[in-house]
Amino acid sequence: MRFWEKVMKLDRRWIFLLIGLAVLIPFLKPLKLPLTITKPAKDVFDAVENIPPEGPPLLIATDYAPSTAPELDPMLYALLRQCFTSKRRVILLALYPQGAGMAQAGLDFILPEFPEAKSGVDYVFLGYQPGIQAIVMYIGEDVRLAFPTDAYGIPLDSLPMMKNIRNYDDIALIIDLAGSSIPITWVTYAVARYGELMAVGVTAVSAAQYYPYLDSGQFVGMLGGLKGAAEYEKLIKQKGYTKAREIATIGMDAQSIAHLVILFLIIIGNIAFFASKSHKKKGGPIGS
C-alpha cells in the first residue's frame, strides 16, 4: 500500500521531467512511427488541388499568434509550398493583430525556395484590418472596401493578380488557420451568407469544437493540430511538391511517445487513487 500512497503524493515536477524526456529523446533517436492520413486532411488537400493553376486564388487567413505557431506554422508553410509549386495564386490576410506578423514570417520563410514568386502576381499579402465581422462581410461586397491597399501600401487595383478579383465569387476557397474562434465568423458570414467554400487549420485545443461544422459540410476539410499539419506535409510530399524539412512530421514521434507516457500516468494515477481509497475504507492506517 505504501507504494500507491507515495504515487498519490508524487511531486508533479517528476511528471514534468518525465514528459520533458519523453519529448526530447525521440528527437535524438527518431522512431519514424507510421502516420496515417485522415479524410478531413485529404479533403483540404483535394480542395486546393481542385483550384485550377493560375485560376481564382486561394485565400489564407492567418488568424493566430506566436503562442500557437508550432501547430499552425507548418500548415501555412505546406499550403504555400503547394500553391507556389503548382502555380496556384494566394491571397494572405489577417483578422487577428499578430496574424499579420505570422503571415509575413511565413512568406519570409518560404519565398527563398521560390525566387520566381512575385508579390502582386503570384501572391498578395493584404495585412491586418480590425473589425472581424465587418471585414468578412466587406470581402463579400468588394475586397477593396476592407483592404484598399496591400500590406505594403500598394493600391489593389494596381496589382495584376487583383484586377479581376472583387469578392467571394472570384475566390476559389478560404482556408482559415486559426488559434481562436475566428473560423466561426468566417463560417457565419462567408459560408452561410455568401456560400463560399471553406476549410480550416486549427489548434488541437479547438479541433473538437469544429467537428460539427465539418460533419455538416460547412467546412470542406480540416487540419487539426500538429497531426493535421504532419498529414498535410505528407500529402504534399507524396505529390512531389517539396523535399523541404517536415517540421510537423519530425515532432510526431515525440507527440506519440508523450501521449503514451500521459496514458501510462493516467492509468497509474487512477489505480493509486482507487487502491488508497479502498484501503482507507477498510480502515487501514495511511502508509501501512
Next chain:
Amino acid sequence: MKERKGLIIGSVIMIAIFVLMFIKGEPSKSIMVWIAAILTLSIYSFLYKDNVFYKFAEHLFVGVSVGYSVSVVWQNAFIRRVFDPLFITRTYIVNDKFSLYLFLGIVIPTLLGLLMLSIFTKKQAWLIRIPIAFVVGSYAGMGIAPSFQANIFEQTRSTLYVTLSISASIMIVGVISTLVYFFFSKEHKGLLGKTANLGIWFIMIAFGASFGYTVMARISLLIGRMQFLLHDWLGVIK
C-alpha cells in the same frame, strides 16, 4: 528531502544533456536565436520553481505582446483609416470638390470610437453607451440571421438528414440523450432519467475527446520549443 535531492539530480541530468548537445552540436551564431533560447529556458525554469528569470521573461512576453498588438492596430486602424484619409490622401475631395458624405464617413466613426475612451472619466462615462449601442445594434442586425443559418439550421439539417449507418445512429442517440439531459422541466426519473444518464455518458466522451486534443495541443507547444532549441539553437538535429 530525499525527493528534493532526486528532483535536483533529475534537473541536473536535463541540463547536462543540453550542455552535452551544446558541445557536440553546431550552436547558432545569431544573437536573436540566443535571446529566444535564453527566454525559452527562463520560462521553462518555472517548472522547477518560481524564480526571477521566469518573472522577467513573463513580463517581457506580456509587454511585447501588448505593445506589438497596439502598434499594429494603431497603424492599420487609426493611421490607415483615419489619419491618412483625413490629412494625407484626403479621400473626401473628389474632382476638387469637397464631399460632405465621404468626410462624415470618416469623422462620425472616429468620434464614435473616441467616445469609447469616455469610460476613463467619471462624469462622462455614460457617453460610452452611444458607441456600445451602435456596435451591439449593428452586429446583432448583421449577425442574427447568418448565425442561425450556420449554427442551428445547418447543424439540425445535418443531424436529421443522415444515411443509415452505425455512426449516424450513434449520433442521433447522442444528440437526443444529451438534449434530454439539459431538459429540466421534468424530474429525471424513469425513462427520462435513464435517457439523461445516457446523455451524461455522451457528454463525458465529448469532454474526453476535448481533453485528448488539449493534451496534444500542449505537447505540440513543447515540441515546437524543443525543435527550436535542438535545431535552431543547438543544431543537433537536422
